[in-house]
Amino acid sequence: MVVAPAARAPQRRRSAFVERALHRIRRDRILLVLAVPGILLILLFRYVPLLGNVIAFQDFQPFLGIFDSSWVGWDNFAILSDPAFLNALGNTVVITLIQVVLVFPAPIVVALLLNSLLSERVKRVVQSVLYMPHFLSWVMVVAITQQLLGGTGIVNNALRSAELPTWDVIGSQDWFFTLITTQVIWKDTGWATILFLAALSRIDVGLYEAASVDGAGRWRQLWHITLPGLRSIIILLLILRLGEALNVGFEQILLQQPAVGIAASEVLDTYVYNNGIIGGNWGAAAAVGLLKGIVGVILVLGANKVAHLFGEPGLYESSRSAR
Amino acid sequence: MSVHNVVDRRSFLRAGLAGAALLGAGGLLAACGSGTATGAAAAGGRAATPTYVPFPGRPPADLPGNDFGLADAYLRYPANPQKLTSGIPGDGSDVTAMTLTYDPIVPGVDGNRYWQEVNRRLGVNLRMQQVPAADYSSKLATVMASDDIPDFVQFQNLPPSFPDLLRAKFEDLAPFLAGDAVREYPFLANIPEYFWETSVMYNGGIYGIPIAAYKMVNYLFIRDDIVEKRGLTPSFTNFDEFLELARAVNDPRNSQWAITHVIEPTNRAPAGAFGFVLQCMGVPNVWTQTDGRFSSYHVDPRTKDAIAVCAQLVKDGLVHPEAFSGATVDFVTNMAIGRAVMGIPGGLTSLPRFFNLSISPEMRIGGSKPVPYEADSDARGWQRQPAFSITGIKKGDPERTRMLLRVANHLAAPFGSEEYRFVNFGSEGVHWNADGSGDPVVTPVGKSEITGFGLPYIACPPRVLYTPGIADAVRRQHEIEASMMETSVGNAALGLYSETDGRRWAQLERTMGDAAAEIMKGNQPISTWDDAVARWRSQGGDQIARELEESYAASR
Numbered sequence: 023m024v025v026a027p028a029a030r031a032p033q034r035r036r037s038a039f040v041e042r043a044l045h046r047i048r049r050d051r052i053l054l055v056l057a058v059p060g061i062l063l064i065l066l067f068r069y070v071p072l073l074g075n076v077i078a079f080q081d082f083q084p085f086l087g088i089f090d091s092s093w094v095g096w097d098n099f100a101i102l103s104d105p106a107f108l109n110a111l112g113n114t115v116v117i118t119l120i121q122v123v124l125v126f127p128a129p130i131v132v133a134l135l136l137n138s139l140l141s142e143r144v145k146r147v148v149q150s151v152l153y154m155p156h157f158l159s160w161v162m163v164v165a166i167t168q169q170l171l172g173g174t175g176i177v178n179n180a181l182r183s184a185e186l187p188t189w190d191v192i193g194s195q196d197w198f199f200t201l202i203t204t205q206v207i208w209k210d211t212g213w214a215t216i217l218f219l220a221a222l223s224r225i226d227v228g229l230y231e232a233a234s235v236d237g238a239g240r241w242r243q244l245w246h247i248t249l250p251g252l253r254s255i256i257i258l259l260l261i262l263r264l265g266e267a268l269n270v271g272f273e274q275i276l277l278q279q280p281a282v283g284i285a286a287s288e289v290l291d292t293y294v295y296n297n298g299i300i301g302g303n304w305g306a307a308a309a310v311g312l313l314k315g316i317v318g319v320i321l322v323l324g325a326n327k328v329a330h331l332f333g334e335p336g337l338y339e340s341s342r343s344a345r
Numbered sequence: 346m347s348v349h350n351v352v353d354r355r356s357f358l359r360a361g362l363a364g365a366a367l368l369g370a371g372g373l374l375a376a377c378g379s380g381t382a383t384g385a386a387a388a389g390g391r392a393a394t395p396t397y398v399p400f401p402g403r404p405p406a407d408l409p410g411n412d413f414g415l416a417d418a419y420l421r422y423p424a425n426p427q428k429l430t431s432g433i434p435g436d437g438s439d440v441t442a443m444t445l446t447y448d449p450i451v452p453g454v455d456g457n458r459y460w461q462e463v464n465r466r467l468g469v470n471l472r473m474q475q476v477p478a479a480d481y482s483s484k485l486a487t488v489m490a491s492d493d494i495p496d497f498v499q500f501q502n503l504p505p506s507f508p509d510l511l512r513a514k515f516e517d518l519a520p521f522l523a524g525d526a527v528r529e530y531p532f533l534a535n536i537p538e539y540f541w542e543t544s545v546m547y548n549g550g551i552y553g554i555p556i557a558a559y560k561m562v563n564y565l566f567i568r569d570d571i572v573e574k575r576g577l578t579p580s581f582t583n584f585d586e587f588l589e590l591a592r593a594v595n596d597p598r599n600s601q602w603a604i605t606h607v608i609e610p611t612n613r614a615p616a617g618a619f620g621f622v623l624q625c626m627g628v629p630n631v632w633t634q635t636d637g638r639f640s641s642y643h644v645d646p647r648t649k650d651a652i653a654v655c656a657q658l659v660k661d662g663l664v665h666p667e668a669f670s671g672a673t674v675d676f677v678t679n680m681a682i683g684r685a686v687m688g689i690p691g692g693l694t695s696l697p698r699f700f701n702l703s704i705s706p707e708m709r710i711g712g713s714k715p716v717p718y719e720a721d722s723d724a725r726g727w728q729r730q731p732a733f734s735i736t737g738i739k740k741g742d743p744e745r746t747r748m749l750l751r752v753a754n755h756l757a758a759p760f761g762s763e764e765y766r767f768v769n770f771g772s773e774g775v776h777w778n779a780d781g782s783g784d785p786v787v788t789p790v791g792k793s794e795i796t797g798f799g800l801p802y803i804a805c806p807p808r809v810l811y812t813p814g815i816a817d818a819v820r821r822q823h824e825i826e827a828s829m830m831e832t833s834v835g836n837a838a839l840g841l842y843s844e845t846d847g848r849r850w851a852q853l854e855r856t857m858g859d860a861a862a863e864i865m866k867g868n869q870p871i872s873t874w875d876d877a878v879a880r881w882r883s884q885g886g887d888q889i890a891r892e893l894e895e896s897y898a899a900s901r
Binding site: 083084085086105106168172173174178179182183185188190192193195280281283284285286297299300301302303 | 482483486487489490491504505506509510513514597598600610665666667668669670684851852855856859862863866868869880
């Protein structure tokens, strides 16, 4: 067992800070040991790869490796003025906004609806049905969409045999954002309700009873009890979502890119893939990725700061409120 | 006016003998619908080309080829094929290979008698990775970024910085193959010099084995039986008649469209209807040269017209609705099952593939050479690059390289041999049965175990036109190719070198293809093509032209 050095050498003076730290370590040693594997995993798979970002400053060739590729300074960042990059950035921002406005609130609404169902059985069945699509891979979702709405899909074949004009949803630039947003809502809304349902179940039923005794209707209960009860989790998830702001469904979009074309469908992730891995422009692609990461960090920290200003816990308790 | 550079085999050889820097430009040859490998050597000392030693005893062709590159055609397999090799080339070790496939993936080695027999005959434990053609570029990029490089790697669309990649990871075969050294591998020596010179001579060495292409196999294929069933004639003499036929056979209500696709969806090469229209208009094959000046087909005003024509085909509903999202295999399938009537599906050769995928015994495949777009159009077929792809061999110790070359040599056994018959059709009684004249009729087992296997993408002999069981289709193919070979046009940049080309071509070509596809789909107005051309010129197109001009001047 660890024997505290302080006990053996009481004559040595230590600062209060070290004393306190040692005390905490001793107290929490079991928990710390349990955390070690997780910390190692995060270091290995999250922090060590960050070092790879140096290739943003190299003319990187994978067959030469980081040590033999030549250094080019900031040259790779010239790509930031490339029209194709700006187009990808524009698409990404638009899709992000659409998804924050339309996709993010969807599970909240569904959770509230589910919560208002009285029959437990119906609730469970509906919930299971809504979960299902989450377990389909994007390849499946895109294939189903194509079978349904593609040029020779069920809908268009039916229209054609009825001699009606066909509806080219899959290959249309105008419908692309609608299409992918619909897919995301269909696939992931049910899954995302889990957290909200959990939060709803934590709200004290007594509050509702008290409110209804005071004569509050369902809408007032929703506004004054349910939504305030969900506020912390909504803000937490919103902040996390902002951190992912510039990640907008890489797989989903890449799979549908050939049909709709680059102009409407290129987003930062596919731009990095098409330029870096396919085009061999590894350095420039890494530069874009690096920038994207920095923007994500700024958004998360910024949003967290704002949450603290409003007295919300955010991602973590601010150091001031913790004391 | 542009001068069409009609490249024939003799002019290649002349250029080679004159000591010209025979270096390849361009990653993609448009007409084939997928890229082809071209070679490029750096300045400085260069290895001698492997000596061409024709293997004796070539069987007489049923329909002979010609000096312009038309392949010999055979209507049946030569009788009593002889075994030309003795002993086993391998040393019993594991050999890995990565090749592309346009066909369904074959069953694993445990359930695949062909694979087991291949391992026995080659004396290796072959571990094949067959990658669907549409995914090959991305798969290749990730495999090259890893340290786990297969022994044999097929390169078709050349990756960026290809010469550097070869130098870093692949064996320079010059010590084993240069000059007369190749005689140790008689079937590799049976590959004519111009295949080597235009595809694998990089960095002053020899970085692979060329997989010969058919010079011109992707003309416009037509389902003759479907056309005739409608009481029409599957032929036309000008573009208006082609359009008339297309409208007549188009029947979307019954899920039958006139044309498979307009542009290659994965790499956006001008295959499909776009390639056909370009050839009908007489647009040069990628690069053209006039008085030492080089110009690309992108800047040719007729290319813009061709894009507009394709956009109209799409708008008129003559093109299969999934033309922009499918892959080569889908286009072949659509024709084989009658969803589309005409098309240039791309790939090495589509003819056998149609028959593998078809369920209709009535299917007959004909075709057409390019026809004049307007009365004064100089319609010409586009030749492909000589090599369809090249096979790189991973760096290793000389003993292992020799063993791998022996394996490749075995696979390159010429047409007419027992080895060729096995590599292509498998074992008698399992994968094929002899018909009355001794021709191998492929069984369903043969189709599933061999078609997508990919051995001929590791090494193969010079091409002949032969597919068992469809002698009529082969005869027709030979006839159509013969009619277009003499006036066909090559890529003027072939055999020249441009560094920018090696680095940027594939990406530039994709950007242009995207711009063209957007217009064809009706997403963008035709005027956007001019911007695309201007961008192409400033982002490397003009630079490539200048470098080609320098290279051309140096070779004179």
